[in-house]
Amino acid sequence: MVKSGHLYGIGIGPGDPELMTLKALRLLRTVPVLAYPVSFGKSLARSIVAEYLPEGQIEIPMLFPFKIDESAQPYYDSAAEKLAEYLSAGQDVVVLCEGDPFFYGTFMYLYTRLSERFPTEVVPGVSSVMASASALGVPLTYRNDAFMVLSAILPAEELLPKLAVADAAVIIKLGKHFTKVYEVLKQLGLAERAKFIEKATMQNQRIVPLNEVDPTTVPYFSLIMIPSQWQP
Amino acid sequence: MVKSGHLYGIGIGPGDPELMTLKALRLLRTVPVLAYPVSFGKSLARSIVAEYLPEGQIEIPMLFPFKIDESAQPYYDSAAEKLAEYLSAGQDVVVLCEGDPFFYGTFMYLYTRLSERFPTEVVPGVSSVMASASALGVPLTYRNDAFMVLSAILPAEELLPKLAVADAAVIIKLGKHFTKVYEVLKQLGLAERAKFIEKATMQNQRIVPLNEVDPTTVPYFSLIMIPSQWQP
Numbered sequence: 408m409v410k411s412g413h414l415y416g417i418g419i420g421p422g423d424p425e426l427m428t429l430k431a432l433r434l435l436r437t438v439p440v441l442a443y444p445v446s447f448g449k450s451l452a453r454s455i456v457a458e459y460l461p462e463g464q465i466e467i468p469m470l471f472p473f474k475i476d477e478s479a480q481p482y483y484d485s486a487a488e489k490l491a492e493y494l495s496a497g498q499d500v501v502v503l504c505e506g507d508p509f510f511y512g513t514f515m516y517l518y519t520r521l522s523e524r525f526p527t528e529v530v531p532g533v534s535s536v537m538a539s540a541s542a543l544g545v546p547l548t549y550r551n552d553a554f555m556v557l558s559a560i561l562p563a564e565e566l567l568p569k570l571a572v573a574d575a576a577v578i579i580k581l582g583k584h585f586t587k588v589y590e591v592l593k594q595l596g597l598a599e600r601a602k603f604i605e606k607a608t609m610q611n612q613r614i615v616p617l618n619e620v621d622p623t624t625v626p627y628f629s630l631i632m633i634p635s636q637w638q639p
Numbered sequence: 640m641v642k643s644g645h646l647y648g649i650g651i652g653p654g655d656p657e658l659m660t661l662k663a664l665r666l667l668r669t670v671p672v673l674a675y676p677v678s679f680g681k682s683l684a685r686s687i688v689a690e691y692l693p694e695g696q697i698e699i700p701m702l703f704p705f706k707i708d709e710s711a712q713p714y715y716d717s718a719a720e721k722l723a724e725y726l727s728a729g730q731d732v733v734v735l736c737e738g739d740p741f742f743y744g745t746f747m748y749l750y751t752r753l754s755e756r757f758p759t760e761v762v763p764g765v766s767s768v769m770a771s772a773s774a775l776g777v778p779l780t781y782r783n784d785a786f787m788v789l790s791a792i793l794p795a796e797e798l799l800p801k802l803a804v805a806d807a808a809v810i811i812k813l814g815k816h817f818t819k820v821y822e823v824l825k826q827l828g829l830a831e832r833a834k835f836i837e838k839a840t841m842q843n844q845r846i847v848p849l850n851e852v853d854p855t856t857v858p859y860f861s862l863i864m865i866p867s868q869w870q871p
Contacts (some may be wrong), residue, residue: 482712519778547741558783
């Protein structure tokens with residue numbers, strides 16, 4: 408019987424290829440099968456690591472829908488089965504994950520389908536949350552701050568009480584929810600303190616004052632940071 | 640007049656030297672002056688990067704007290720002045736930061752003292768929060784989860800309401816506060832779901848079921864993770 412291959416979910420960081428870890432680079436260069444998510448015909452993850460790819464790797468583009476709901480499940484099933492073919496045949500497979508695989512990542516959908524069948528290792532990566540603080544030049548949390556990460560998709564009545572108990576926070580996945588989030592921040596008196604950043608560390612990174620953001624053009628990969636007020 | 644040197648605060652990740660980023664490695668190897676925190680006569684940060692250090696670098700150990708309060712300020716003042724001497728003389732300086740520099744890091748105390756006087760760049764790193772999820776093999780947050788990071792130092796009456804609004808959470812800096820935190824988790828019905836890890840990704844990493852932890856030996860670098868309950 409053939410020994411199973413290993414599945415590696417590797418975090419490749421927020422966008423700047425230099426923010427990949429040494430471990431991710433090693434696996435990327437040595438594992439023979441490379442899988443990555445594709446949406447709208449493009450793979451952001453593959454473009455981040457493109458300069459490091461060795462020749463002759465087998466590539467598996469995984470078509471994932473942008474919307475994650477019940478209708479997405481067959482896409483994950485299909486991708487997992489494709490990877491399982493290689494793993495069953497004894498080939499190691501590396502899956503590229505933007506940011507960190509276990510932090511709001513799509514790798515989870517493969518992990519839950521494959522980790523009990525095949526030896527699996529997850530390699531953590533730099534999250535866009537930390538990368539945004541560095542890019543903005545604003546310390547995020549000090550000492551004993553309570554820190555919160557929220558999705559902009561939540562309704563205002565859920566965002567309000569959660570933000571109210573945090574000393575520092577990041578609201579991710581802004582997209583078309585920008586205006587709602589901005590209103591919530593104004594209501595809590597946090598709008599002055601908040602910072603906006605699009606595509607942190609990517610080549611097209613953009614930092615704009617909150618009151619100059621055009622709500623109609625805010626991408627999914629953008630966030631608002633409310634840094635700690637604590638003064639050292 | 641001599642042109643100022645650049646100050647770099649680089650995240651070196653949670654402990655495994657391979658979890659350093661390519662950018663941190665490049666700076667570590669090319670910047671002539673290397674500064675790092677020292678507590679109790681040892682530098683964890685320097686030990687993480689030791690294998691990558693070039694020869695002939697000027698090293699500046701910075702004696703930082705473990706307790707961060709008013710009494711710690713003169714130590715930060717003194718370290719900042721030492722770095723300023725090199726920066727003023729036109730030498731670049733790299734400061735090692737465990738995890739990520741702007742996420743509960745001590746680099747902030749140097750950043751606030753030096754970033755207005757010298758060109759400063761912060762390089763984000765893999766946080767122990769993300770590294771712990773990977774080490775435990777447990778996805779941390781899905782989709783639109785509200786995620787919270789709390790310090791175990793907070794009193795139970797502050798931990799309770801904050802944990803109550805989160806879908807997933809990590810409680811850091813456990814140390815002697817383990818028992819208090821464990822009681823809070825029991826009260827909220829979260830103890831079954833919670834995972835404990837010490838020194839994630841370090842050589843002496845330790846994972847123990849929560850009910851087998853000896854509260855008298857819990858180190859500062861340990862955390863409890865309450866992963867998302869969401870099922871994909």
